[in-house]
Amino acid sequence: MATIAALKHPQLVSALDGYDPGEFYCELLGSDKQPGRQIAPLWHCLETSELSLLQQRASDAEHELFKLGITFTVYTEKDAIDRILPFDVIPRVLSASAWAKIEAGVKQRVKALNLFLHDIYHDRKILKDGIVPSKLVLTNSCYREEMIDLDLPCGTYIHINGTDIVRDRAGEFLVLEDNGRSPSGVSYVVENRHLMQRAFPDLMAGLKVRPVSDYGKRLLGKLREVAPAGIDNPNVVLLSPGIYNAAYFEHVFLAREMGVALVEGRDLTVENDRVFAHTIAGREPVHVIYRRINDDFLDPDVFNKTSMLGVRGLLRAARRGNVTLANAIGTGVADDKAVYAYVPRIIRYYLDEEPILSNVETHICGEPEGLAYTLAHLDRLVLKPVGESGGYGIVIGPKSSKAELEAAAAKLKADPSNFISQPMIDLSVSPTLMDGGAKPRHVDLRPYAITGRDTWVLPGGLTRVALKEGSLIVNSSQGGGTKDTWVLESDA
Amino acid sequence: MRLLSRNAEGLFWLARYLERASSLARVIEMQSSFGGHDRENGWNWLLTLHTDEPRFRERFEPTADSIIAFYLTDKSNPGSIRSSIHWARENARALRPFIPTEMWAQLNAFHGTVEEIGPDDIRLSQLPRTCVQLRAGCLAQMGVAKGLLYRDEGYQFFKLGLMIERADQTSRLLDVKFAQGSTVPSSTAASATATPGTETADDFVFWSTILRTVGAYQVFHRLEPNNATPERVARFLALNPSHPRSIGFCARSIDESLQMLRSGFRLPKANAGLEVCEILMEGLQAAGRDSELVGRLHEFNDWVQRTLIDLSSEIATAFFPVPPPLQPAPEQPAEASTPADRLDQVQSQGQSQTSGKDQTQSG
Numbered sequence: 001m002a003t004i005a006a007l008k009h010p011q012l013v014s015a016l017d018g019y020d021p022g023e024f025y026c027e028l029l030g031s032d033k034q035p036g037r038q039i040a041p042l043w044h045c046l047e048t049s050e051l052s053l054l055q056q057r058a059s060d061a062e063h064e065l066f067k068l069g070i071t072f073t074v075y076t077e078k079d080a081i082d083r084i085l086p087f088d089v090i091p092r093v094l095s096a097s098a099w100a101k102i103e104a105g106v107k108q109r110v111k112a113l114n115l116f117l118h119d120i121y122h123d124r125k126i127l128k129d130g131i132v133p134s135k136l137v138l139t140n141s142c143y144r145e146e147m148i149d150l151d152l153p154c155g156t157y158i159h160i161n162g163t164d165i166v167r168d169r170a171g172e173f174l175v176l177e178d179n180g181r182s183p184s185g186v187s188y189v190v191e192n193r194h195l196m197q198r199a200f201p202d203l204m205a206g207l208k209v210r211p212v213s214d215y216g217k218r219l220l221g222k223l224r225e226v227a228p229a230g231i232d233n234p235n236v237v238l239l240s241p242g243i244y245n246a247a248y249f250e251h252v253f254l255a256r257e258m259g260v261a262l263v264e265g266r267d268l269t270v271e272n273d274r275v276f277a278h279t280i281a282g283r284e285p286v287h288v289i290y291r292r293i294n295d296d297f298l299d300p301d302v303f304n305k306t307s308m309l310g311v312r313g314l315l316r317a318a319r320r321g322n323v324t325l326a327n328a329i330g331t332g333v334a335d336d337k338a339v340y341a342y343v344p345r346i347i348r349y350y351l352d353e354e355p356i357l358s359n360v361e362t363h364i365c366g367e368p369e370g371l372a373y374t375l376a377h378l379d380r381l382v383l384k385p386v387g388e389s390g391g392y393g394i395v396i397g398p399k400s401s402k403a404e405l406e407a408a409a410a411k412l413k414a415d416p417s418n419f420i421s422q423p424m425i426d427l428s429v430s431p432t433l434m435d436g437g438a439k440p441r442h443v444d445l446r447p448y449a450i451t452g453r454d455t456w457v458l459p460g461g462l463t464r465v466a467l468k469e470g471s472l473i474v475n476s477s478q479g480g481g482t483k484d485t486w487v488l489e490s491d492a
Numbered sequence: 493m494r495l496l497s498r499n500a501e502g503l504f505w506l507a508r509y510l511e512r513a514s515s516l517a518r519v520i521e522m523q524s525s526f527g528g529h530d531r532e533n534g535w536n537w538l539l540t541l542h543t544d545e546p547r548f549r550e551r552f553e554p555t556a557d558s559i560i561a562f563y564l565t566d567k568s569n570p571g572s573i574r575s576s577i578h579w580a581r582e583n584a585r586a587l588r589p590f591i592p593t594e595m596w597a598q599l600n601a602f603h604g605t606v607e608e609i610g611p612d613d614i615r616l617s618q619l620p621r622t623c624v625q626l627r628a629g630c631l632a633q634m635g636v637a638k639g640l641l642y643r644d645e646g647y648q649f650f651k652l653g654l655m656i657e658r659a660d661q662t663s664r665l666l667d668v669k670f671a672q673g674s675t676v677p678s679s680t681a682a683s684a685t686a687t688p689g690t691e692t693a694d695d696f697v698f699w700s701t702i703l704r705t706v707g708a709y710q711v712f713h714r715l716e717p718n719n720a721t722p723e724r725v726a727r728f729l730a731l732n733p734s735h736p737r738s739i740g741f742c743a744r745s746i747d748e749s750l751q752m753l754r755s756g757f758r759l760p761k762a763n764a765g766l767e768v769c770e771i772l773m774e775g776l777q778a779a780g781r782d783s784e785l786v787g788r789l790h791e792f793n794d795w796v797q798r799t800l801i802d803l804s805s806e807i808a809t810a811f812f813p814v815p816p817p818l819q820p821a822p823e824q825p826a827e828a829s830t831p832a833d834r835l836d837q838v839q840s841q842g843q844s845q846t847s848g849k850d851q852t853q854s855g
Binding site (some may be wrong): 252 | 493495496497498500582585586589593596597600601645713730757759761811813
């Protein structure tokens with residue numbers, strides 16, 4: 001379709017020339033496939049932008065990200081290569097009312113998951129009542145017996161949470177996955193916005209977008225809320241595996257935004273079950289640790305004995321209540337892909353409410369009905385291993401060959417409880433700047449919720465976009481990029 | 493919370509690597525511009541200066557090209573400019589939450605250009621141009637630090653690293669004549685030890701070149717017109733209180749930084765370093781009174797470099813983390829190793845690559 005601007009200026013090659021979302025829900029155009037009043041200034045700006053000029057500006061912007069070191073690191077045999085997460089200049093826009101639903105839904109989910117974690121490490125009522133199978137929880141590799149009967153400040157286990165949400169053909173939001181261990185990506189939310197403001201102020205003109213730059217301040221506030229009892233002015237630190245970690249930039253970003261020290265395991269010691277940091281003036285006590293190291297590597301005394309990243313004795317200090325770990329140890333049970341299937345029931349059980357955000361329909365292959373259904377409909381389902389992250393090991397039935405499906409079925413039969421299956425969701429699309437202009441590309445959304453006494457949700461979130469035509473896998477490790485996510489102040 | 497020990501060490505070594513790269517670029521630039529007619533043998537003294545002879549000869553034939561490549565672009569030489577900038581950046585990376593973004597951004601971009609220096613850029617015809625770029629990059633980083641780095645304890649550690657390395661490098665430069673004399677016997681080789689008043693035209697060229705290398709040619713001639721004798725130049729570089737690259741100036745800056753840490757930032761642990769710094773300053777004063785200094789220059793430089801090693805190990809013991817982090821292959825010290833030598837080298841903050849394999853991150 002020719003845009004109005006192109007009709008007025010026939011020589012102009014606009015970024016939006018020929019944009020057609022096809023049968024998918026478009027994040028900018030909505031269900032009626034027309035730019036609504038709310039995004040009119042943005043649409044007009046894109047329509048009147050010369051494609052080559054916009055591409056040039058986009059490439060400059062990416063170059064700047066590289067220069068600033070807003071990068072993740074890919075390791076090969078020989079080298080460490082810094083890469084930027086590809087950034088798309090056309091933002092994803094969420095209306096105030098759509099956001100209100102996401103925000104309420106995420107808060108509800110986080111609240112239920114924290115209650116669930118408290119319960120499974122204390123009375124196990126939900127297991128006794130048969131709502132969630134005991135086996136699924138108690139034999140889960142992420143279940144940590146060390147956490148049994150430990151009471152945490154504010155009862156909070158998941159302080160930082162990322163909920164992966166997709167939108168189907170009808171524009172309905174569905175939760176795809178919870179991330180309650182150490183979800184990454186929030187730095188890109190803030191840095192993408194800063195980049196937008198610096199490099200594309202014209203695109204932002206005329207829209208009232210809710211700010212995201214106070215994330216660090218809010219996070220520090222929440223972490224202070226969960227400090228050990230009796231500590232009025234807690235020392236908060238961010239514990240990172242160090243500069244060779246792929247997400248190191250994010251650790252830098254978070255420490256900087258919170259104004260706290262970024263420490264590595266070797267900067268800390270535990271003495272008499274208290275944690276101290278080595279400073280030039282001697283040791284200083286540490287009260288709250290936002291750790292970006294997995295459970296396994298956190299304390300060589302208890303978990304992985306060979307870990308050089310962790311701190312000896314940290315778990316004992318945490319069990320004594322002398323230090324708060326965020327997120328708590330053992331939260332991996334709650335974001336397990338198999339437990340995920342039970343989250344709607346978990347919400348009803350603890351909160352006596354209907355889930356505000358629905359799950360994607362999920363078949364648990366560890367259960368006979370689920371396995372039978374999955375094997376019978378494999379060509380129409382998405383098969384996911386429960387233990388993997390980063391989009392690895394996923395088999396998309398409708399896009400797989402007969403041989404691939406047979407191989408998947410064999411794997412499934414060999415270890416059914418390692419899999420879940422879901423119907424294929426036609427993820428929504430968002431116009432994305434490619435070589436030939438804006439093209440529809442599939443996106444998801446990861447809002448970030450932080451919890452101390454209560455939960456705050458960052459108005460925005462990480463929009464990941466699958467840059468390959470037709471691809472549904474948005475993970476950065478599989479060719480995904482990001483977009484700035486705009487939550488509008490009001491629907492008016 | 494106060495400055496982490498690890499970050500203090502990082503700032504110290506960031507500055508040292510930067511100054512090391514910058515000094516080496518100056519030396520190479522000088523040699524390429526004023527190296528005399530003997531293009532091949534003229535470069536051998538660099539190997540002697542850095543005690544790299546055996547290590548180098550194991551792998552290469554000493555030619556101008558191979559020596560230049562060894563000091564400019566060789567990744568496997570921990571003393572090359574490329575390695576120094578690499579480790580400066582690795583330290584800066586660990587300091588990113590602490591240092592201004594502009595410091596990181598400049599160093600990150602500069603590192604990119606250093607990584608791209610290829611064989612064509614270090615041919616003799618291109619070499620001066622490349623060295624100018626390298627110097628400019630290092631100076632820009634020091635400039636950003638000076639302009640933006642917050643003046644807390646961290647800045648003092650940055651300054652300590654810079655000044656200790658610079659004093660060491662200037663001292664090595666004063667020893668060039670000695671290094672040259674021991675590799676290429678020439679008519680001028682012994683002239684550093686010649687009786688005052690018998691200097692040759694070669695001497696004048698040589699010592700003027702040394703002055704140019706540290707950017708002091710102009711000011712020296714303003715202060716002491718037509719007086720570029722080995723005696724006067726050596727005294728200027730060793731003792732002048734006002735030229736930022738003289739050993740005397742560096743010693744005073746080191747003293748200031750340590751005083752600041754002790755009194756301004758209430759860190760009594762700075763005392764051990766201050767004591768060594770006092771020895772250094774007293775020694776410099778004594779050298780100033782020594783009419784035979786130029787004849788004993790090598791001995792003097794040896795003593796300066798040893799005292800600087802003591803100084804850094806006192807600073808390391810007082811402030812840096814124990815045990816020290818894992819290291820890349822240590823650089824060969826200028827003189828045969830003493831225990832203090834090795835200690836100094838071991839403190840260099842080059843985080844081991846192996847820690848990268850032991851990483852974990854979800855989400």
